[in-house]
Amino acid sequence: MVTTPRTLAFATAAAVLLAVSACTSQAQPAPMPTVSMGCTKDSLPTETAGKLTIATDEPARPPWFVDGKPANGQGFESAVAYAVAEQLGYARDDVTWTRVGSDSAIAPGPKDFDFGIDQFSISEERKQAVDFSAPYHLVRxxxxxxxxxxxxxxxxxxxxxxxxxxxxxxxxxxxxxxxxxxxxxxxxxxxxxxxxxxxxxxxxxxxxxxxxxxxxxxxxxxxxxxxxxxxLPQVGSPKAFGLLLEKDSPLTGCVSAAVGQLASEGVLNQLEEQWLAQEAGAPELT
Known part of the structure; x- marks a missing residue:
C-alpha cells in the first residue's frame, strides 16, 4: 500500500481516536497525546488544500463570538478555533469561516467544512451521525x-x-x-x-x-x-462541548489531539477565564 498524506492522516486519526473514545458528555476528558507529525497543514486532507474551513451558525452570539464576527478571533469559541488551527499549523490567514445552521451541521451526511464550533453538546445519539473532538469546554x-x-x-x-x-x-x-x-x-x-x-x-x-x-x-x-x-464549581456529569466533524472524518483524531494539547497546556482554561469569566462577567464563585 502506498503511503500518501491522506492515508497517513487516516492512520493518525485512528490511533488518536483510541485515546479519546472515552470522552463523552458523561465523563471528564481523557489525557490526550501531543499532536503528531501526521497532523500537519501539509498532510491533512482538508476541504481546501492548505486551508482550514470552520463553520458556525448565524448569528454568532456573545460571549462565544464578539460583534457577530467569528474571524476577528474574539470571544471564547472564536479564540478556541484559532488556537486549534495554530496547533495544526494553520496561520490566521489560512482559516476560512462559513455559516452553517446548527440543525444542518448535526444532520447526517457530507459536510462542506472541516469542523464546526457552535456549543455543540457531545452525546451518544449525535455521535451516530457526526464525529466530535475531545471536549474543549465542560459547562458549569x-x-x-x-x-x-x-x-x-x-x-x-x-x-x-x-x-x-x-x-x-x-x-x-x-x-x-x-x-x-x-x-x-x-x-x-x-x-x-x-x-x-x-x-x-x-x-x-x-x-x-x-x-x-x-x-x-x-x-x-x-x-x-x-x-x-x-x-459554581463543577458538579455531576457536566454537558461537554466538542468540535463537530463529518462522520468518520480523517481529521477527527488530529483535531482531538490539538484540543487535548491545548487542555494539557492550560490554554483552554486561560481562554475560559478571559472570555467567559472576565469579558462576559461570569466569575467563578469560590
Missing amino acids: QTVIALKSSKIAGKTALAELRDARLGAQAGTTGHQAITDLVRPKAEPRTYKSHDEATKALRSGRIDGLVVDLPTAFLLTEAETDDAVIVGQ
Whole structure:
C-alpha cells in the first residue's frame, strides 16, 4: 500500500481516536497525546488544500463570538478555533469561516467544512451521525439574579446560603444547589424552565441556577434586569462541548489531539477565564 498524506492522516486519526473514545458528555476528558507529525497543514486532507474551513451558525452570539464576527478571533469559541488551527499549523490567514445552521451541521451526511464550533453538546445519539473532538469546554452551572436581588454582586458560595434559590426539577442546577451551595432553606423546584424563569422575574426566589449558556441567553436577551452572579464549581456529569466533524472524518483524531494539547497546556482554561469569566462577567464563585 502506498503511503500518501491522506492515508497517513487516516492512520493518525485512528490511533488518536483510541485515546479519546472515552470522552463523552458523561465523563471528564481523557489525557490526550501531543499532536503528531501526521497532523500537519501539509498532510491533512482538508476541504481546501492548505486551508482550514470552520463553520458556525448565524448569528454568532456573545460571549462565544464578539460583534457577530467569528474571524476577528474574539470571544471564547472564536479564540478556541484559532488556537486549534495554530496547533495544526494553520496561520490566521489560512482559516476560512462559513455559516452553517446548527440543525444542518448535526444532520447526517457530507459536510462542506472541516469542523464546526457552535456549543455543540457531545452525546451518544449525535455521535451516530457526526464525529466530535475531545471536549474543549465542560459547562458549569451558574447563578443568575435580578439586579435588585440581595445576592447580586456576591462572590462566594457562603454568601448564598441565606438565599432562596431555585432550579428546574431533576436538573444539574438543582444538584448544584443541594451539593455545593447547601442553602439553609430547601431550594425551590419548578416543572419547567419557563416556570423557573417566572419565579425569578417575580421575585419569588433570590436566584436561579441554570447552565452557563442559558445564563447568558437569559441575562442578555430575555430578562433585561437579570445579571450573572457567578459560576459554581463543577458538579455531576457536566454537558461537554466538542468540535463537530463529518462522520468518520480523517481529521477527527488530529483535531482531538490539538484540543487535548491545548487542555494539557492550560490554554483552554486561560481562554475560559478571559472570555467567559472576565469579558462576559461570569466569575467563578469560590
